Amino acid sequence: MIFQSFQFLSFFLVVLFGARIVLGKFPELRKLFLLVASYFFYMCWDWRFGGLILAITFINYYIGPKIQNADDDSVKKRWLALSLIISMAILAYFKYANFFIDSMNDLLTMLGFSVNIPLLNVLLPIGISFYTFQSISYTLDIYKGRTEAVESFSDFALFVAFFPQLVAGPIVRASHFLPQLKNDHKEEPDSMETGVALMIRGFIKKIAFADVLAVHFVDPAFANPELYSPLFLLVAIYAYSYQVYMDFSGYTDIARGVARTLGYELQINFNRPYQAVSVSNFWQRWHISMSSFFRDYLFFGIGGSRYGNVYFNLMVTFIAIGIWHGAGWNFVLYGTLHGTFVGLERWRRNKRAAEGISEPEYQGIRLAAQWFWIFNVVAFSRLLFRGGSLDSAIHYAKAMTHFEVTSLPVNMVGVVIFVLALILHYTPLHWTYGWKSFYCRIPVVIQSGLIVGILYFLVAISTKEAPFIYFQF
Amino acid sequence: MNKSDYISSRGNRKVWISFILAILMLSGAEAALQFRAYMKGGDEASVETIDDGSIYYFNEDYQLKLIQPNIDVDEGHRVVRSNSLGLRSPEIQTKKQDNEIRIAMLGASSVMGMINPVNEDTIPYRLQADLQAQFPDKKINVINGGIAGYYFADQQQLFEKVLKPLDLDLVIFYSGFNNVSLYCEDGGVAPENHGLLNLTLPKWVLSIELLVKNTAILRELRPEVEQSTDPKSLNEKPFRDSFESVLKSIQNANVPLLVVRNPRAYSRDMSEEEQYELSAFSRSKDGCFSIEGLHDVYDRHNNIMEEISRGYGIPVLKLDQLVPGGHQYYGDSIHFNAEGSEFVANLMLEELNRDHLLSDGGVK
Structure with a gap:
């Protein structure tokens, strides 16, 4: 049930009506209703995965109080380890088992053994990386004393399965979300209105920007890079960066908007x-819920900048971030590349500090040049991300050197959308807030007209009912 | 604000009102379109709206989409008059008269005259007029057996259920290439679905269809970026089998047959821009092929049709090689304008005479 479908819009209206109007004065029933709705939402993809999320939920719910109530720190550690091992084992089985088997086969072949371990016939449950991490954040937070074990199983189950962020985040921390499930939690006034404004922005980002950039630039370029000129391939690399940003931040906006209309607040992600x-x-600005998760639970956990070698710790963290995105050497390399850059930046910063030189302040042209440089680092590293494999990334990079190919199929709609995406990204942030307050201020009839008009516009420009990119993670 | 107070919030109330108003606006637009369709198409319009308007209905007995019987509908861009059989033809008696020649032209939108503003501009009508001039002593009936969107299976069904009982003297089979479009529909194989529910917008909703139809330019791709399927990679067996099945069905009824190769308005010798413009309809329909792919796939499938027909000793009219491309005869990529209908009818008449399919004013 993807967000930009008739099915989701119908589902959302029913859930909103049920949670707000019918069960509005019965908070416990309301939470149960949202829990059932969340499981229904997830099982609309594949009913068989309902059991999986329930199992992960139950295991961590059971272990939470054990950690909290243990007197001895070593006992706490053992329970925490059990939670981590079981949760990560489930994730590893579904997401990484075939990658390990494949790599093992390659290694054995390289060593001269004629062994072929058969691949497992497993489907990747949608959103498994998100809800697994969310579950283990609960036991980790209890261990660190940041949150308390929750008494109500349904509250915990709702925290893990809450449908707006279930399949592609933001990764919600237990310490952030569980307090919102308490009945005396105060809700922001006019949360529905600002939630709807967020949803509208998310749908526009996804359908009018991400999908259009995909169709006009990214998909054709990555499908047959040898057919296009290096210039088109370069534009497609840049376009992909905006596609993935609009796609993922669009999803986040919709998720946050839906959650807010239901009375809950999810953290910003971009x-x-x-x-x-x-x-x-x-990485402080991109997929913040994930990067901060790895920072808090892995980087600091293995010593951060205080214990051990900070560069090693950074590299481990970034390789883990790479692998979190997918099972493949391209993702390992993606993480390694970013880890290297971040390590180098850390080394330079330390060196400057040792020499008493202050950090450079970027302004004007220098700032724009720095933005452009970092954007290029990120955009080109995503060749590893979008290509799907190391071979595809190499194939694309090679095609960029074929200067004899001159095909530059420019489509006006695509160009306009791309330029608009660029402009929007660099407009002042307070304009964005202005849009939300503008939406809240206009008369209700115009609000309705805006909803209808945008709906029709999105239907008109929609090229396909494409799933969100981060669903695959 | 406590959760139990949210309904009383002014902003939240406003959202509910805006949702209700938005739903009312959407429903109002849809109701207006349904009413417009009803006025044009009668009772059945809201029951089954298919293709480019609301003149069709689904005949449960025949399991076929047909035009609503006995209508005279002005759709703005065309007037469609149908007979009691649900065909864009004059009424026809069940029993054939002694001096009557009955020909059925079996096909899809090209035969039906999708872009022809009046019945008189369709190919069957023009052929009937030409034949009538050639055989003034005979009563000529060329039945328009074309319905937009028909696949081979529909054409076979139409022949079996509707046309065969009419005691035909000849069938001209101008099939169209709707079966080629099937290649672009995910290979025709849907992935296994284990989801609890898959709710989609009902097919009778007109707003979305109308909107999508009139905003194609927003979604149009440059030809170079189209995701193209390699025509050589296609499994042509289903096409062969279903085409052959139609031929067998007509042959088993002992009705002489003429097969027509499907023409198109664009050709390889035109400039890229001209091909791009003229192929717009084909590209929207068979979107998984590049323009070169369309040339290739259409030629290959015309060849398949010709090869199978020749195997059964059936003559083939090569319209694709006889009708000049461009705007003179075509209204879009594949459909003929009035001048084109006349041109094609003349070519058909020549072919019928050349093959003596109607020698001596009767049927061979």
């Missing part, structure tokens, strides 16, 4: 990522 002045700064 902060103008292509205005980053360094690769480390990029």
Whole structure:
């Protein structure tokens, strides 16, 4: 049930009506209703995965109080380890088993053994990386003393399965979400209105920007790179960066908007990522819920900058980020590349600090040049991401050197959308807030007209009912 | 604000009102379109709206899409008059008269005259007029057996259920290439679905269809970026089998047959821009092929049709090689305008005479 479908819009209206109007004065029933709706939402993809999410939920719910109530730290650690091992084992089986088997086969062949371990016939459950991490954040937070074990199983189950962010985040921390499930939690006034504004923005980002960029630039270029000129391939690499940003941040906007209309707040996930002045700064602006998860639970967990070698710790963290995205050597390399850049930046910063030199301040042309440089680092590293495999990325890179090919199929709609995406990304942030307050201020009839008009526009420009890119993770 | 107070919030109330108003606006637009369709197409319009308008209905007995019987509908761009059989033809008696020649032209939108503003501009009508001039003593009936969107299976069904009982003297089979479009529909194989529910917009909703139809330019791709399927990679067996099945069906009824190769308005010797413009309809219909792919796939499938027909000793009219491309005869990529209908009818008449399919004013 993807967001931009008739099915989701119908589902959303029914859930909103049920949660707000019918069960509005019965908070416990309301939460149960949202839990059932969330499982229904997930099982609309594949009913068989309902059991999987239930199992992960039950295991971590059971272990949570064990960690909290253990007197001895070593006992706490053992329970935490059990939670991590079981959760990660489930994730590894569904997501990484075939990658390991494939790599093992390659290694054995390289060593001269004629062994062929058969691949497993497993389907990747949608959103498994998101809800697994969300579940283990609960036990980790209890272990760290950041949150308390929750008494109600249904509250915990709702935290894991809450449908707006279930399949592609943001990864919600237990310490952030569970307090919102308490009955005395205060809701922001006019949360429905701002939620709807967020949803509208998300749908526009996804359908009018991400999908259009995909159809006019990215998909054809990556499908047959040898057919296009290096210039078109370069534009397609840039377009992909905007596609993936519009796609993922569009999803996040819709998820946050839907959650807000239901009375819950999800954290922001993006902060103008292509205005980053360094690769480390990029990761503070891109998929914030995931990068901060790895920072807090892995980087700091293995020592951060205090214990061990900080560069090693950084590399481990970024390789893990790469692998989180998918099972393949291209993702390992993607993480390694970013880890290298972040390590280098850290080394330079340390060196400057040791020499008493202050950090450079970017302004004007220098700032724009720095944005452009970091954007290029990110965009080109995504060749590994979009190509699907190392071979595809190499194939694409090679095609970029075929200067004899001159095909530059420019489509006006595609160009307009691309330019608009660029402009929007670099407009001042307060304009965005202006859009939300503008929507809330206009008369209700115009609000309705806007909803209808945007709906028709999105139907008109929609090239396909494409799933969100991050669903695959 | 406590959760139990949210309904009283002014902003939240406003959202509910805006949702209700939006739903009312959408419903109002849809109701207006349905009413317009009803006025044009009668009772059945809201029951089954297919293709480019609302003149069709689904005949449960024949399991076929047909034009609503006995209508005279002005759709703005065309007037469609149908007979009691649900065909864009004059009424025809069940029993054939002694001096009557009955020909059925079996096909799809090209035969039906999808872009012809009046019945008189369709190919069957023009052929009937030409034949009538050649055989003034005979009563000529060329039945328009074309319905837009028909596949081979529909054409076979139409022949079996509707046309065969009419005691035909000849069938001209101008099939169209709707079966080629099947190659672009995910290979025709849907992935196994384990989802709990898959709710889609009902097919009778007109707003979306109308909107999508009139905004094609927003979604149009340059020819170079189209995701193209390699025609050589296609499994042509289903096409062969279903085409052959239609031929067998007509032959088993002992009705002489003329097969027509499907023509198109664009050709390889035109400039790229001209081909792009003229192929717009084909590209929208068979979107998984590049323009070169369309040339290739249409030629290959015309060849298949000709090869099978020759195997049964059936003459073939090579319209694709006889009708000049461009705007003179075509209204879009494949459909003929009035001048084109006349031109094609003349070519058919010549072919009928050349093959003596209607020698001595009777049927061979």
